[in-house]
Amino acid sequence: MTLFDRLINRAGETAGETRRRAELATRGDRGPGIGGAIAAGIFGAAAGAAASFLLDPTRGRSRRARLLDQTAATVRRAGRHADHVFRRVRADVTGRFAAGRASLTPDTRPLDDASLTDRVRSTVLRDATFPKGNLNVNVERGIVVLRGEVPDHATRERLVAEVEAIDGVWSVRDLLHLPGEEAVTVSA
Numbered sequence: 001m002t003l004f005d006r007l008i009n010r011a012g013e014t015a016g017e018t019r020r021r022a023e024l025a026t027r028g029d030r031g032p033g034i035g036g037a038i039a040a041g042i043f044g045a046a047a048g049a050a051a052s053f054l055l056d057p058t059r060g061r062s063r064r065a066r067l068l069d070q071t072a073a074t075v076r077r078a079g080r081h082a083d084h085v086f087r088r089v090r091a092d093v094t095g096r097f098a099a100g101r102a103s104l105t106p107d108t109r110p111l112d113d114a115s116l117t118d119r120v121r122s123t124v125l126r127d128a129t130f131p132k133g134n135l136n137v138n139v140e141r142g143i144v145v146l147r148g149e150v151p152d153h154a155t156r157e158r159l160v161a162e163v164e165a166i167d168g169v170w171s172v173r174d175l176l177h178l179p180g181e182e183a184v185t186v187s188a
Contacts, residue, residue, distance in 0.1 A: 111168040116166075119168065143171050144172045156176045
């Protein structure tokens, strides 16, 4: 083998080795591509614009202060919103647990108006000395309306207090009157 043949042979081996190493180095990684290059350019342009906007010698300080204030306000709003959501979820869960517990006891169902009327009459009018014919009891959606004539002011207050203490009564409308007074009328 001549010197020339050895150089050509060695150059071919070196070229093959270089090609093999280049393929190993670039295998699977073909670079960012056109999309990556565009994204990097947009990101760089946006970062440059933000830096020049915030680091402007004449208006930069006020812009930075406003950005800080707006960011703090956004964080506070997000905190209030998260607190609101947390309270609502907690109230819903608590209400559902209470409803589940209440459904286990038989006496928790609300009374209908007729049953509540019977309960009010049996509780309040059980006094044998009280003239029951002078009193009218109406119930609508848990609101008890007392109408009629009572002998004195103390009896009137006692009746209203006893009716308010009955389970299932939401409120009491007192339309009772004393002897000699004109009956209270309600116009709709």
